[in-house]
Amino acid sequence: MKVGQFRMWAHRYSTLIILLVPLALIALIADLSGQVVLQRIVIVLFINLILVAALQIFMGNSGVVSFGHIGFMGIGAYASALLSMTPEAKAAALRSGYQVVEQVQAPFILALLGGGAVAALVAAVVGFPLMRLSGAGAVIATFALLVIVHVVLIHWSEVTNGPRVIFGIKQFTTLWIAAVCGLLTIVGAYWFKETSLGLKLRASREDEHAAASIGINIIIVRWVAFILSAFVTGVAGGLWSHFITIFSPVAFYLSQTFLIVSMLIIGGLGSVSGAVVGTVVVTAIFEILRSVENAISMSGLLSGTLAGLTELVLATAMIVILILRPAGITGGQELRWPGKRFNSEMQGEHD
Numbered sequence: 001m002k003v004g005q006f007r008m009w010a011h012r013y014s015t016l017i018i019l020l021v022p023l024a025l026i027a028l029i030a031d032l033s034g035q036v037v038l039q040r041i042v043i044v045l046f047i048n049l050i051l052v053a054a055l056q057i058f059m060g061n062s063g064v065v066s067f068g069h070i071g072f073m074g075i076g077a078y079a080s081a082l083l084s085m086t087p088e089a090k091a092a093a094l095r096s097g098y099q100v101v102e103q104v105q106a107p108f109i110l111a112l113l114g115g116g117a118v119a120a121l122v123a124a125v126v127g128f129p130l131m132r133l134s135g136a137g138a139v140i141a142t143f144a145l146l147v148i149v150h151v152v153l154i155h156w157s158e159v160t161n162g163p164r165v166i167f168g169i170k171q172f173t174t175l176w177i178a179a180v181c182g183l184l185t186i187v188g189a190y191w192f193k194e195t196s197l198g199l200k201l202r203a204s205r206e207d208e209h210a211a212a213s214i215g216i217n218i219i220i221v222r223w224v225a226f227i228l229s230a231f232v233t234g235v236a237g238g239l240w241s242h243f244i245t246i247f248s249p250v251a252f253y254l255s256q257t258f259l260i261v262s263m264l265i266i267g268g269l270g271s272v273s274g275a276v277v278g279t280v281v282v283t284a285i286f287e288i289l290r291s292v293e294n295a296i297s298m299s300g301l302l303s304g305t306l307a308g309l310t311e312l313v314l315a316t317a318m319i320v321i322l323i324l325r326p327a328g329i330t331g332g333q334e335l336r337w338p339g340k341r342f343n344s345e346m347q348g349e350h351d
Contacts, residue, residue, distance in 0.1 A: 014335075015272070015334040016190055017337070019272070019276050020187075023179070023186075024179070024183065027042060041287060042178075043243055044243075044283075045280070047182075047240050047243065048263065048283065049185070049186070049275070049276065050232060051070075052276075052278060053272065054069065055261070056189060056271075057193075057232065058222075058229035060270055060271070061202050062221075062222050063205035063206075064133075066138070067143040067146055067261065068142035071145060071150065072122065072149075073234070073252055074149060074237060075122055076115035076116055076233060076238050077237035077240055077247070078115075078153065078159060078166070080116075080235075081115075081241045082101055083110070084106060084107075084170065085169060087105065090168070092167075093161060094157075098158055101158075112238040115234045115241075116233075116235035116238065119230045119233060119234025120228075120230050122149075122230070128219070131218075131223045131226060146257060149252075150249060153249035153252065160249060164248060165246050165248045166247065166248070167245070169245040173239045173242040173243035181235070181236075185232060186272060192225075192228065193271075193272060197225070200216045203216060255311075258315075259286075262317075263278040263279045263283075264278055265278070265318055266321050266328060267329055268329055268333075269328060270328070270330075270331075270332025273330045273333070274329065274332060277328075293309050293310065
């Protein structure tokens with residue numbers, strides 16, 4: 001391979017190197033530290049990273065705002081949990097479960113993929129008519145989808161145990177399983193962005209009429225991206241369920257939706273780099289503010305406990321970012337190395 005070709009290859013994939021290496025180092029440091037609290041924080045960071053990258057696959061490339069993706073996380077979490085649980089555990093956790101569901105048990109990896117597949121199937125069924133919508137209509141419709149999924153999870157007692165917690169799930173999600181899945185998701189999201197489907201999706205984002213005029217079927221490309229995004233979100237839900245092991249439908253509603261959307265918006269929804277930067281920055285802010293809340297509450301400075309500071313600061317940060325940098329911290333651009341000097345040199349070589 002010639003030097004020029006190698007440098008072009010390095011420049012093309014520099015985004016992945018810039019994103020993957022620091023994240024792998026974070027996982028390695030957390031593992032070597034031996035601190036359980038830090039390891040749990042990093043595991044949650046990687047699960048959130050998968051969720052944000054999944055949302056970026058659809059929302060970032062299509063420009064269609066979606067508030068319903070956390071519903072797919074809930075679907076994936078319950079489906080994956082039920083697939084991996086033993087029949088005895090399901091009989092104890094579900095008061096009146098279906099016999100077919102109770103007798104099925106799959107290995108962890110198959111359960112993860114099964115949870116993603118169920119989420120993708122639901123997305124395929126409900127997503128096609130939704131992909132005709134844009135703007136405010138899409139926002140309202142996807143939020144309605146979140147509400148519908150939440151209501152179904154609460155009332156489908158045979159599968160979710162209703163509003164009560166489900167238990168008996170084995171903790172299969174480790175630090176390195178979450179890290180590897182997170183790194184693979186980044187690679188997949190970046191690859192999808194560079195495919196012809198990703199390019200068509202971004203073309204429809206920039207100008208729907210122009211995209212349609214050159215033969216792009218906007219509804220189909222959005223629908224495919226929506227299904228793929230739901231699958232990845234469902235897998236993230238499965239990882240989360242096998243890490244938390246005890247949860248209820250409340251976990252998959254407004255607070256988690258706000259957190260994931262804020263990560264993507266703050267980082268920059270137009271790029272995979274924005275999804276990564278937003279996840280890391282918001283996670284750091286979240287953990288710092290939570291420590292401050294706990295310290296103030298335990299100090300006795302206030303008569304009661306301090307609550308809501310984290311959400312308040314995140315909401316304020318999102319408003320400030322939208323005002324000062326509407327495209328997010330990364331400006332909607334991918335992080336690349338070494339930048340303009342390299343580009344000018346490569347241009348000179350071509351000339």
